Amino acid sequence: MYEPNRLREPILDWYSENARDLPWRRTDATPWGVLVSEIMLQQTPVARVLPIWTMWMVRWPTPADLAAESSGEAVRHWGRLGYPRRALRLHGCAQAIVADHGGEVPSDYTTLRSLPGIGDYTAAAVASFAYGKSHAVLDTNVRRVLARAVSAEEFPPNATTSAERRIAEALIPPVGAARWAVAVMELGALVCTARAPRCADCPIKARCAWHLAGKPAYDGPARKGQTYEGTDRQCRGRLLAVLRQAHGAVPKAALDVVWHDSVQRERALDGLISDGLAEALDGDSYRLPV
């Protein structure tokens, strides 16, 4: 690859002036706070995470605090963030951290990667942002920025490729890898957005391969559009919302009224139970797991 500093320096300078003041980025944020933020932020906008993260940090300031609660309380206080299995996985993280790591969030990538709900991105992000380690942090923002700036493509491939990882690793600075990672992410989140990128405000527009090529339209395979209305996912969401609000046993009749199709409703309820998001009680009632 060509001289990495051609991209690094303007992006780092831009970040110095434009970084958002997010609570999990402050110097008083703990590794646990960083871990919680990263899992909450998976596929979820910052604006919706902020209030939930703040409540969690007050309620469960350490992994031990969350581990001492039932998984159902984690699900309840997940609220409407979406993908509630993340709440279970975060609870599982807390339990593993207490049981196997002395109550301290692990600092190395491989150990983080072994925790529930922590994949390649989140392990790299926590190691970088909580502990200042050097990793390629490849989230959707970074992948889009690199696709455009380096590969002259409007969008990255559907799945992360080894070529992308090679490009990202070549750009990691020898010093300040974590700041570089968050700076590229921030550029992707605020300027180099998926729709209507603000190229006029971009610090590397004169060096961006995609911009220099005249911003050619995406010509790759169609990206998966997600339908929602009428799906099992919507049904699960309705059912779980009832259980979250109930604070105790919910008679089945109270679930029946929120979804008309009984076949789909039963399938969704079974799914919630097998996922550990709900429990069946004697007497045909249900609740969040204890």
Next chain:
DNA sequence: CAGTCGTGGGC
């Protein structure tokens, strides 16, 4: 590896 898994705001 393609499918599954929530939710709500912006354009």
Next chain:
DNA sequence: TGCCCAAGACT
């Protein structure tokens, strides 16, 4: 208005 998609992980 409907469609797109927002710091992915897991199977």
